[in-house]
Amino acid sequence: xxxxxxxxxxxxxxxxxxxxxxxxxxxxxxxxxxxxxxxxxxxxxxxxxxxxxxxxxxxxxxxxxxxxxxxxxxxxxxxxxxxxxxxxxxxxxxxxxxxxxxxxxxxxxxxxxxxxxxxxxxxxxxxxxxxxxxxxxxxxxxxxxxxxxxxxxxxxxxxxxxxxxxxxxxxxxxxxxxxxxxxxxxxxxxxxxxxxxxxxxxxxxxxxxxxxxxxxxxxxxxxxxxxxxxxxxxxxxxxxxxxxxxxxxxxxxxxxxxxxxxxxxxxxxxxxxxxxxxxxxxxxxxxx
Amino acid sequence: xxxxxxxxxxxxxxxxxxxxxxxxxxxxxxxxxxxxxxxxxxxxxxxxxxxxxxxxxxxxxxxxxxxxxxxxxxxxxxxxxxxxxxxxxxxxxxxxxxxxxxxxxxxxxxxxxxxxxxxxxxxxxxxxxxxxxxxxxxxxxxxxxxxxxxxxxxxxxxxxxxxxxxxxxxxxxxxxxxxxxxxxxxxxxxxxxxxxxxxxxxxxxxxxxxxxxxxxxxxxxxxxxxxxxxxxxxxxxxxxxxxxxxxxxxxxxxxxxxxxxxxxxxxxxxxxxxxxxxxxxxxxxxxx
Numbered sequence: 001x002x003x004x005x006x007x008x009x010x011x012x013x014x015x016x017x018x019x020x021x022x023x024x025x026x027x028x029x030x031x032x033x034x035x036x037x038x039x040x041x042x043x044x045x046x047x048x049x050x051x052x053x054x055x056x057x058x059x060x061x062x063x064x065x066x067x068x069x070x071x072x073x074x075x076x077x078x079x080x081x082x083x084x085x086x087x088x089x090x091x092x093x094x095x096x097x098x099x100x101x102x103x104x105x106x107x108x109x110x111x112x113x114x115x116x117x118x119x120x121x122x123x124x125x126x127x128x129x130x131x132x133x134x135x136x137x138x139x140x141x142x143x144x145x146x147x148x149x150x151x152x153x154x155x156x157x158x159x160x161x162x163x164x165x166x167x168x169x170x171x172x173x174x175x176x177x178x179x180x181x182x183x184x185x186x187x188x189x190x191x192x193x194x195x196x197x198x199x200x201x202x203x204x205x206x207x208x209x210x211x212x213x214x215x216x217x218x219x220x221x222x223x224x225x226x227x228x229x230x231x232x233x234x235x236x237x238x239x240x241x242x243x244x245x246x247x248x249x250x251x252x253x254x255x256x257x258x259x260x261x262x263x264x265x266x267x268x269x270x271x272x273x274x275x276x277x278x279x280x281x282x283x284x285x286x287x288x
Numbered sequence: 289x290x291x292x293x294x295x296x297x298x299x300x301x302x303x304x305x306x307x308x309x310x311x312x313x314x315x316x317x318x319x320x321x322x323x324x325x326x327x328x329x330x331x332x333x334x335x336x337x338x339x340x341x342x343x344x345x346x347x348x349x350x351x352x353x354x355x356x357x358x359x360x361x362x363x364x365x366x367x368x369x370x371x372x373x374x375x376x377x378x379x380x381x382x383x384x385x386x387x388x389x390x391x392x393x394x395x396x397x398x399x400x401x402x403x404x405x406x407x408x409x410x411x412x413x414x415x416x417x418x419x420x421x422x423x424x425x426x427x428x429x430x431x432x433x434x435x436x437x438x439x440x441x442x443x444x445x446x447x448x449x450x451x452x453x454x455x456x457x458x459x460x461x462x463x464x465x466x467x468x469x470x471x472x473x474x475x476x477x478x479x480x481x482x483x484x485x486x487x488x489x490x491x492x493x494x495x496x497x498x499x500x501x502x503x504x505x506x507x508x509x510x511x512x513x514x515x516x517x518x519x520x521x522x523x524x525x526x527x528x529x530x531x532x533x534x535x536x537x538x539x540x541x542x543x544x545x546x547x548x549x550x551x552x553x554x555x556x557x558x559x560x561x562x563x564x565x566x567x568x569x570x571x572x573x574x575x576x
Contacts, residue, residue, distance in 0.1 A: 007315060025313035025320060027295060027386070027401050032313060034447040035323025066448065067455055098315070101451075113315050136431075138438045140470065143426040149452040150426045158446030159322040160354065163389075164437040167355055182428065 002118035003088030008079050010112040015079035017086060020115065029111050031100025035158030037110070038062035043119065043252045044084055044093035045282060051252075052077075054215040058155060059097065061213075065154035068099060068110060076114070083116040094119040094253045100157065122254045126278050129269055130175040130249065131261035134238055135165050137179035137187060141235070144210035152210030162190035174261070176249060180238040185209060192249035193217035195256075196236060197229075199245060206233040216250045216281060223280040246270055248277070255281040290406035291376025296367050298400040303367035305374060308403065317399050319388025323446030325398070326350035331407065331540045332372055332381035333570060339540075340365075342503040346443060347385065349501070353442035356387060356398060364402070371404040382407040382541045388445065410542045414566050417557055418463040418537065419549035422526055423453050425467035425475060429523070432498035440498030450478035462549070464537060468526040473497060480537035481505035483544075484524060485517075487533060494521040504538045504569060511568040534558055536565070543569045 007020035018024060030036040040059040042049060056073050063070050076097060087093055099112040144152040151158075165177045178194060179187040187205055188194050193214030195204050202224040207213050221231040241247060245268055247259035256277045258269040295308035306312060318324040328347040330337060344361055351358050364385060375381055387400040432440040439446075453465045466482060467475040475493055476482050481502030483492050490512040495501050509519040529535060533556055535547035544565045546557040 020315070023311045023313055024315055025311055025317070027308070027312055027403055029313070029320065030451070032317065032320040032323075032325075032388070032445060033327070033384075033386070034451050035320075035445050036448050036451050037320075039321070066452065096321075098321070100320070115315055135437060136435050138428075138431040138435055138440075139426045143424075143470070147424050147426055149423060149449060149456045151449050151452055152426075156448045157320060157323050158448035160324050160444045160446035161437060161439050163318075163322050163324045164354065164439055168437045182431070 003090055005115060005117045006083050006086045008083055008114045010075060010079050010114060012109065014075060015082055015114065017082070024113070025111065026103050028104040029100055030102060030104060031098070031111060031157055033104065034101075035156065035160070036066070037098060037100030037157040038066055038068060038155055039096060039098045039157060040155060041252050042080070042095040042097065044095055044116070046091065047084060049080065051215045051219060054218065058213060058215060062154040062156060063099070065148065065151055066101075066156060068101065071097075071099060079114045083114055087116050087118075090118040092119040093117065098157070119253050125257055126255055126274070127271070129258035129260040129274070131173070132176045132178050132247075132249070132259045133169050133172050133174045133263055134178045134180050134186070134241070135168060137181060139181055139210060140183045141181040141185045141187070141209040144208070150210070153207060153212055155212055159190070165190050178241070178249075178262075181209065184238050186236045186238045186241055187211050188214075189249045189251075192251040192254070194236070195220055195248045195250055196241065196244040197246040198243075200229055202229045202231045203234045203236055205236050209235070214250065216252050216255065219281060220248070220250050220256060220277060223277050227276075242267070246273070248274070250281070291378055293403060293405040294371045294374045296371055296402045298363060298367050298402060300397065302363060303370055303402065305370070312401070313399065314391050316392040317388055318390060318392060319386070319399060319445055321392065323444065323448070324354070325386060325388030325445040326354055326356060326443055327384060327386045327445060328443060329540050330368070330383040330385065332383055332404070334379065335372060337368065339503045339507060342506060346501060346503060350442040350444060351387070353436065353439055354389075354444060356389065359385075359387060367402045371402055375404050375406075378406040380407040381405065386445070407541050413545055414543055414562070415559070417546035417548035417562070419461070420464045420466050420535075420537070420547045421457050421460050421462045421551055422466045422468050422474070422529070423456060425469060427469055427498060428471045429469040429473045429475070429497040432496070438498070441495060441500055443500055447478070453478050466529070466537070466550075469497065472526050474524045474526045474529055475499050476502075477537045477539075480539040480542070482524070483508055483536045483538055484529065484532040485534040486531075488517055490517045490519045491522045491524055493524050497523070502538065504540050504543065507569055508536070508538050508544060508565060511565050515564075530555070534561070536562070538569070
């Protein structure tokens with residue numbers, strides 16, 4: 001039972017439910033002609049929305065980065081609630097919120113929608129883990145400093161290079177990517193945050209390296225702290241990744257996947273710890 | 289007299305004319321959710337298509353860079369001809385060809401369309417020139433080497449940073465941008481190629497610096513050669529721009545605009561030469 005996708009177009013008059021199979025966007029929407037817009041992914045677990053506050057905060061930060069009007073939390077919360085009610089009950093919904101700059105020659109109002117779908121089942125990959133290749137992202141770790149127009153750290157629609165990196169990984173027989181900076185630091189995945197373990201220390205790259213503030217990453221840190229690990233943001237040298245005691249990629253819908261192979265070399269994995277982490281991430285709705 | 293835009297959706301069954309005011313794209317099109325697609329702009333001058341061969345070649349190169357199926361030149365030429373016939377006669381049509389990766393969960397076929405519109409009148413800015421700021425593009429000039437997933441040099445839909453750079457220019461009171469590499473070279477504009485003059489030498493940045501091969505730039509070189517200038521591709525230091533005898537940004541529809549101000553400093557302009565260059569670029573249809 002997965003149910004049918006539910007789509008709401010959101011404009012000044014509020015959320016309006018439409019047929020998700022139909023076309024709804026003009027070919028002159030800046031979202032498609034320039035990838036000029038922002039998005040956010042929200043997991044709905046058993047009808048609840050974990051870390052919603054953090055996701056709204058990130059959506060607002062993305063809007064600021066792109067000089068878009070701030071999203072109205074009341075309208076979006078309303079739309080989220082309506083979408084959850086409209087969708088057939090499922091264990092987990094994957095909801096995407098998108099706001100583009102609107103239509104070329106239009107009145108300046110954004111094009112916005114919310115799409116709710118039964119989340120893909122990632123149970124298997126959460127258990128099996130992934131093989132990963134490191135790929136250069138072309139930027140130095142300080143590229144974002146003083147260059148806000150690079151939009152590093154904003155969750156925007158111009159993800160063609162992320163998609164290309166994932167195709168490159170596939171060509172190399174791998175499942176996923178860890179981006180590295182030109183000055184040798186590990187950054188993030190194309191659609192996930194990076195967490196590493198070194199003994200009892202859990203680390204993620206600092207977001208001033210021009211990466212996305214991970215909302216699932218923050219929840220994962222809370223898990224590790226509850227288990228007695230120390231957590232911190234740090235500059236993680238890409239060359240040191242192979243020395244780590246564990247590497248995870250975390251994101252809202254897929255949750256945590258252990259990296260069992262890095263650039264063709266086997267990595268240690270802790271199946272029990274990964275399972276516990278995923279239980280925590282999947283349970284977070286009940287914890288709030 | 290500008291006439292109404294003409295839109296053709298292009299799929300396996302060929303070009304199909306549709307109402308350009310209507311919605312034609314699904315919210316799950318990879319073109320909008322990931323900016324995952326390519327485009328090309330074509331000027332139609334008095335019914336003719338200058339440099340069409342070069343633009344098809346660039347579209348094909350972009351398709352290769354993004355692992356998209358090569359566009360079928362026959363179908364697109366057909367669609368171009370139909371759009372020109374369908375549009376009210378105008379001096380100049382601006383035609384955009386777009387191909388996206390298609391719809392999420394679809395059959396893998398691209399979403400493709402051709403939009404023909406009367407070109408905006410850029411006569412005034414061709415005469416008045418533009419003020420420009422240099423902005424760091426975050427990449428070193430050798431970033432493209434060995435990192436094809438960065439898609440440098442492909443004309444793709446993930447242009448949010450280009451749009452953000454133009455907004456930054458506007459905030460600084462300027463009209464346009466010249467991107468620079470982290471290692472200090474001048475690259476290109478967000479939607480244009482860069483040409484500089486040093487005495488009787490005309491230069492453009494080499495495309496192995498990860499910039500777009502300019503089709504209008506190539507036509508402009510032909511003009512300068514016809515006037516006895518030497519032309520060449522070279523590494524142009526951003527710091528040397530202020531020493532140049534002239535700077536132009538060139539693109540297919542706006543053609544050549546002289547840079548009269550660079551980062552707030554006045555630059556020499558040669559109105560007569562710029563006018564001649566624009567006459568050549570506007571005439572190119574008759575030259576082929």
